[in-house]
Amino acid sequence: xxxxxxxxxxxxxxxxxxxxxxxxxxxxxxxxxxxxxxxxxxxxxxxxxxxxxxxxxxxxxxxxxxxxxxxxxxxxxxxxxxxxxxxxxxxxxxxxxxxxxxxxxxxxxxxxxxxxxxxxxxxxxxxxxxxxxxxxxxxxxxxxxxxxxxxxxxxxxxxxxxxxxxxxxxxxxxxxxxxxxxxxxxxxxxxxxxxxxxxxxxxxxxxxxxx
Ligand code: B12
Numbered sequence: 001x002x003x004x005x006x007x008x009x010x011x012x013x014x015x016x017x018x019x020x021x022x023x024x025x026x027x028x029x030x031x032x033x034x035x036x037x038x039x040x041x042x043x044x045x046x047x048x049x050x051x052x053x054x055x056x057x058x059x060x061x062x063x064x065x066x067x068x069x070x071x072x073x074x075x076x077x078x079x080x081x082x083x084x085x086x087x088x089x090x091x092x093x094x095x096x097x098x099x100x101x102x103x104x105x106x107x108x109x110x111x112x113x114x115x116x117x118x119x120x121x122x123x124x125x126x127x128x129x130x131x132x133x134x135x136x137x138x139x140x141x142x143x144x145x146x147x148x149x150x151x152x153x154x155x156x157x158x159x160x161x162x163x164x165x166x167x168x169x170x171x172x173x174x175x176x177x178x179x180x181x182x183x184x185x186x187x188x189x190x191x192x193x194x195x196x197x198x199x200x201x202x203x204x205x206x207x208x209x210x211x
Contacts, residue, residue, distance in 0.1 A: 005034065009041025010048070012061045014068065017041075021069045031076040032197060035105065038069045042101070046177075066101050070108070078112045085116045087139035087207045090132050092120040093176075094143060094153035102176050103144035106196040113200055115140075126157035130164055138170050140203055143187075145176040151186060158187045171206055175199050 005024075008017035017038075024034055045062040048054040089110065093103055100122045107117045118136050120128060133141060141161070143154050154174065161167045172189040175196070184192040193199045 005037040006041035009038060009062060009065055010044045012058060014065050017065050018068050021072045025073055025076050031073040034073060038066055042066055063101060070105060077108055086114040088116045088136055089140040089142055090118045090136055090138045091142045092124040092129055093122040094124050094150050094157060096153055097145060097147050097150040098122045099146035106175060106199055109196050109200050110203060115203060126153055126160050129157045130160045133161060133166050139207060140171050140173060142173045145174060145178050148178055154187045173199060
């Protein structure tokens with residue numbers, strides 16, 4: 001594995017990072033491996049932000065580079081797009097949290113495996129999740145969470161789904177940088193991960209018996 005790409009992101013060198021993504025994907029390297037290196041770069045940017053070495057402007061720049069990388073990789077990720085729907089998913093980043101790079105990435109990967117994704121976006125009110133679940137009747141509900149202050153909105157949404165008698169009709173997943181066993185238990189979810197591919201594998205495994 002090369003550190004060059006992660007480093008280009010950490011140094012906020014947009015041209016260098018995107019050229020590397022382009023040339024490596026054209027050479028046939030795994031788009032998932034390339035994305036993982038981008039994610040590692042983003043993690044280091046986050047650490048520098050936390051230490052006060054980087055500021056919001058650097059976070060924004062890194063996010064733009066990451067988006068550019070996903071745009072380049074998108075055709076490689078969806079190359080094997082199956083036609084038939086494997087199952088439905090409602091996806092959201094809840095109220096108070098506007099991070100969406102990981103959510104969008106997970107959505108692209110799970111769509112590429114044939115799942116129908118209803119993405120509610122970011123800063124989503126818990127009541128909107130309930131409304132969408134009633135309408136779509138999904139097999140999965142996925143929350144993406146990057147900041148700790150979103151815990152309570154996720155818990156509220158999960159409780160509202162329970163009160164509406166809907167909670168036993170789908171698997172609830174939580175992903176994103178702050179997903180953990182503790183968060184999973186707090187919101188009474190079925191699964192958590194900090195890795196999009198693990199999330200895709202969980203969906204495939206859970207739906208397995210249905211096909
Ligand atoms: C980029 C970034 C931003 C960008 C976001 C742009 C965007 N469109 O998303 C901007 C600049 C807007 C931003 C803003 C802020 N940010 Co910010 N940000 C980051 C940063 C550097 C990277 C996050 C990222 O995109 N990573 C790359 C993606 C691919 O990784 P990921 O999200 O974890 O996703 C992976 C998996 O988790 C999984 N996944 C994700 N979602 C889901 C969902 C499901 C269902 C599944 C199965 C899987 C899955 O798939 C992905 C691939 O494997 C992080 C640092 C970090 N370590 O995370 C800080 C970080 C998250 N931000 C932080 C903070 C504090 C903020 C601000 C409050 C800053 C401020 N003072 O204003 C604001 C928050 C505003 C708000 N209300 O949300 C803190 C949060 C601390 C905390 N624990 O609460 C962090 C951790 C930085 C730090 N170390 O301090 N940020």
